Amino acid sequence: MPELPEVETIRRGLGPLVTGRRILGVEVRDKRLREPIRPEQLRRLRGAEVEGIRRRSKYLLIDTSARLTLLVHLGMTGQLWVADRGRPRRAHEHVVIQLDDGRDLRFADTRRFGLLRVLRSDRIDLDPRIMGLGPEPLDPALDGAALFRATRGRRKPIKNFLLDTRSIAGVGNIYACEALHRSRIHPKRPVGRIGEEAWGRLLGELRGVLNEAIAAGGTTLRDFLNAEGEVGYFAFSLRIYDRERKPCGRCAATVRRIVQAGRSTFYCPRCQR
DNA sequence: CGGTGGACCTGCTGGC
């Protein structure tokens, strides 16, 4: 489900709903995630006040006054939202965090690829999951020249590079395909054969599509819902993703699907070189 | 260095 724009959409929606709220209790109904939830860890949040929510790559970081941070990853089908206490449970609702305003912060995850962990706030940057992440694409300090320098002599296909969170954080399958299509770059082009100017344009197109998706509230193809349980509308603006055998919106050639790194890549064989 | 394939899970779709 969620790539950078979807996680950012949740962060923005959740912020005003939970910041300043005190955590009254934590209920773990099902701890079977890929890495099992540790209820005794989550219960340490009881009594703490939520101070704010940050995002790093596709992770949400919920900081509390107990100097503990709740680290959340939504995997493929994770959902995190606020609901009035007493609202019926959603399917696969695994965790309920009771807030002091009569509402709950709830976590559901059909496929259980998500992650929920409590970390010491002062040690987050030492967590191996966070430590290994590459630069944020929307960070103004990042530029095409840096990406150009980082990729000299490397032969990794650009699509695989974009999907690797150690190179650039937060880009997933949808936005990697869309950014390459907008940049007219073939998904198999080795990163070492992309010039400095082209890196600048690619980064610009990547930022463009990410920002437009955030403005539209994210992409809902199947499960994505924001912090208030609503869908996002960027699916209507996708130009290449999931359009196999349909015409390319720019040149009318037929969109192709190939597999790279075990994932579907959609591209236009005419305008992406 | 880089690629593939599989693992982890559940649910939906499309073809027969």
Add this chain to the structure above:
DNA sequence: TGCCAGCAGGTCCACC
């Protein structure tokens, strides 16, 4: 109608 292969927005690992 029913079954089943294939696929899904993410990571992580073993192996070539």
